[in-house]
Amino acid sequence: MSPYNAPLNDIAFALRHIAGLDELAEIPAWSNIGLDHTEDLLAEAGRLATEVIAPTNRTGDQTGSVLNGNGDVVTPEGFRQAYQQYINSGWTAVSADPEHGGAGFPLVVDVAIQEMFTSANMAFSLCPMLSQSAIGTLSAHGSLEQQHRWLPSLISGTWTGTMLLTEPQAGSDVGALTTRAELQADGTYKLWGQKIFITWGEHDMADNIVHCVLARTPDAPVGTRGISLFIVPKMLVDDHGKLGERNAIRCIGLEHKVGIHASPTCVMELDGAVGELVGEENEGMPQMFTMMNKARLLVGLEGLAVAERAHQQATAFAAERRQGRRSDTEPGAQAPIAEHPDVRRMLLDMRARTEAMRGLLYLNAAAADQASGHPDPAHRQQAHHRAELLTPVSKAWCTDQGVEVASLGIQVHGGMGYIEETGAAQHWRDSRIAPIYEGTNGIQAIDLVARKLPVDNGAPLAALLEEMTGLDKNLDQAVGAVAEAARWLGKHPGDDALAGATPFLQMLGLTVGGWVMAQAGDTAGRLEAAGRPEAAGPQQADFWRAKQVSSRFYLDQILPTAPALLPAVTSGASALG
Numbered sequence: 316m317s318p319y320n321a322p323l324n325d326i327a328f329a330l331r332h333i334a335g336l337d338e339l340a341e342i343p344a345w346s347n348i349g350l351d352h353t354e355d356l357l358a359e360a361g362r363l364a365t366e367v368i369a370p371t372n373r374t375g376d377q378t379g380s381v382l383n384g385n386g387d388v389v390t391p392e393g394f395r396q397a398y399q400q401y402i403n404s405g406w407t408a409v410s411a412d413p414e415h416g417g418a419g420f421p422l423v424v425d426v427a428i429q430e431m432f433t434s435a436n437m438a439f440s441l442c443p444m445l446s447q448s449a450i451g452t453l454s455a456h457g458s459l460e461q462q463h464r465w466l467p468s469l470i471s472g473t474w475t476g477t478m479l480l481t482e483p484q485a486g487s488d489v490g491a492l493t494t495r496a497e498l499q500a501d502g503t504y505k506l507w508g509q510k511i512f513i514t515w516g517e518h519d520m521a522d523n524i525v526h527c528v529l530a531r532t533p534d535a536p537v538g539t540r541g542i543s544l545f546i547v548p549k550m551l552v553d554d555h556g557k558l559g560e561r562n563a564i565r566c567i568g569l570e571h572k573v574g575i576h577a578s579p580t581c582v583m584e585l586d587g588a589v590g591e592l593v594g595e596e597n598e599g600m601p602q603m604f605t606m607m608n609k610a611r612l613l614v615g616l617e618g619l620a621v622a623e624r625a626h627q628q629a630t631a632f633a634a635e636r637r638q639g640r641r642s643d644t645e646p647g648a649q650a651p652i653a654e655h656p657d658v659r660r661m662l663l664d665m666r667a668r669t670e671a672m673r674g675l676l677y678l679n680a681a682a683a684d685q686a687s688g689h690p691d692p693a694h695r696q697q698a699h700h701r702a703e704l705l706t707p708v709s710k711a712w713c714t715d716q717g718v719e720v721a722s723l724g725i726q727v728h729g730g731m732g733y734i735e736e737t738g739a740a741q742h743w744r745d746s747r748i749a750p751i752y753e754g755t756n757g758i759q760a761i762d763l764v765a766r767k768l769p770v771d772n773g774a775p776l777a778a779l780l781e782e783m784t785g786l787d788k789n790l791d792q793a794v795g796a797v798a799e800a801a802r803w804l805g806k807h808p809g810d811d812a813l814a815g816a817t818p819f820l821q822m823l824g825l826t827v828g829g830w831v832m833a834q835a836g837d838t839a840g841r842l843e844a845a846g847r848p849e850a851a852g853p854q855q856a857d858f859w860r861a862k863q864v865s866s867r868f869y870l871d872q873i874l875p876t877a878p879a880l881l882p883a884v885t886s887g888a889s890a891l892g
């Protein structure tokens with residue numbers, strides 16, 4: 316596997332010119348936080364990602380995490396040390412609340428930083444990512460006492476967090492879960508049941524694990540209305556925050572997976588485990604929904620992050636590997652495959668999709684920031700709708716693109732791509748889970764069509780389509796097709812709309828991707844024209860030119876597949892037989 320280089324210029328460009336970091340810097344919540352030093356922060360994170368975390372990716376895949384006879388999970392060599400360095404630099408805390416030890420940065424900066432750690436080692440990055448989900452849940456719904464007890468150690472990273480939703484009969488259908496919680500005389504609960512597929516449910520990198528568990532109290536209503544949320548720590552914690560006895564929650568098995576081998580996917584048994592209720596009984600589902608947006612964005616980020624690394628690796632391979640000849644190849648020599656037009660096409664396709672994903676995800680995160688931090692309530696509401704609309708697209712479209720780009724990375728390698736030794740296949744194997752967990756991509760498409768499109772009579776989508784109009788003719792065509800598809804979906808609710816949900820989501824993802832690529836191309840063109848390449852330096856001029864090339868390629872060669880999806884969106888349920 317080739318080394319990872321943090322793409323600091325690309326990240327800074329997307330933050331500034333697509334996500335509008337400078338606008339966020341003017342919002343009072345962030346005007347004093349030092350957003351003008353974001354690039355230093357990115358460089359520091361990039362160093363850790365490149366030098367410390369990226370080298371653990373290959374060994375992590377080969378060794379995997381292992382469950383020993385005592386129920387302890389041993390992580391691969393180097394993981395504990397890498398995690399210590401990660402938390403020593405405070406990377407779990409970037410966007411967390413300063414009141415509990417967080418740094419209070421906007422989410423979009425956190426997302427940009429997490430992109431690098433995820434590219435460096437996706438399996439590793441899942442551990443702090445799950446902690447972030449637990450932090451988000453407790454920040455929004457925990458009592459003040461619970462926040463003081465659990466948040467500081469989660470935010471510092473000395474403890475990690477998990478989410479325990481899935482059971483064998485309750486995957487997408489979370490309402491079918493049966494884990495039981497019974498109130499005890501002292502106000503705590505005891506929980507019994509079995510959870511499966513729990514990411515980083517047990518490991519040796521932290522002193523304690525704070526499990527967020529969904530369970531059902533006796534006499535709770537059936538389905539999602541009867542679910543409650545509990546904090547169930549691995550080690551019990553006394554009133555002074557000191558670790559006490561081991562709680563009755565254990566890992567009883569690890570799954571053998573296609574990829575992310577270093578991320579332990581645990582079967583967890585709760586056998587009278589002590590838990591604390593979060594909020595009120597039966598509020599578990601709405602509580603989960605508030606943290607899902609961030610979790611979905613961070614899973615979408617996995618698509619981008621793996622694509623970035625797969626592209627870097629394919630580019631390095633294509634420069635080395637020689638096959639065939641070009642008109643200027645010396646007699647008897649072979650040309651690097653990177654010189655063949657079809658290989659250049661594959662590499663550019665990978666790069667353009669990667670840049671489009673980055674633009675969409677950062678835009679989505681910045682909308683969430685505007686929704687939480689902007690002083691004007693009307694602006695906050697609009698931004699909230701924008702973030703809600705984009706979230707299922709970020710999750711599903713980016714994770715599908717991640718698999719596609721990683722697969723192209725294998726193709727660039729030829730036969731060696733199919734041989735594990737190169738590492739190209741690991742990117743593809745790792746990326747394949749992201750369309751499945753955190754709500755399958757099919758469920759995201761249903762969310763988009765059935766819940767997000769009807770909001771405010773379709774106003775959020777209409778506003779987005781209007782903003783995307785008038786920049787580029789291929790983009791206008793795609794926007795027109797999305798508008799037509801949305802009208803058709805609105806007139807055909809029920810199974811007809813559900814049958815077209817996934818092609819509609821793909822269409823919208825391709826189109827928003829087109830919008831951010833059109834903006835990137837325009838901006839780079841303007842910067843090049845204004846910046847006199849001699850003054851900016853040859854590297855900067857190359858960077859701007861490359862941005863224009865990938866923008867044009869996306870708009871001419873990738874975006875036209877969006878309007879082509881219109882018949883698939885509008886064919887209705889009868890087309891499915």
Ligand SMILES: Cc1cc2nc3c(=O)[nH]c(=O)nc-3n(C[C@H](O)[C@H](O)[C@H](O)COP(=O)(O)OP(=O)(O)OC[C@H]3O[C@@H](n4cnc5c(N)ncnc54)[C@H](O)[C@@H]3O)c2cc1C
Nearest residue numbers: 478479480481486487512513514580752753754755757758
């Ligand atoms: C490696 C890994 C890590 C995971 N980590 C966690 C974790 O940390 N915590 C946790 O709680 N869970 C975790 N999960 C579970 C994951 O979230 C579920 O696997 C996922 O939600 C899908 O559930 P399922 O596997 O039961 O598939 P199913 O729900 O059985 O889905 C099978 C297929 O049917 C489709 N489908 C299902 N219902 C519908 C419907 N109503 N309409 C249309 N299509 C439908 C799905 O889209 C999918 O294509 C993890 C899973 C894996 C594999």
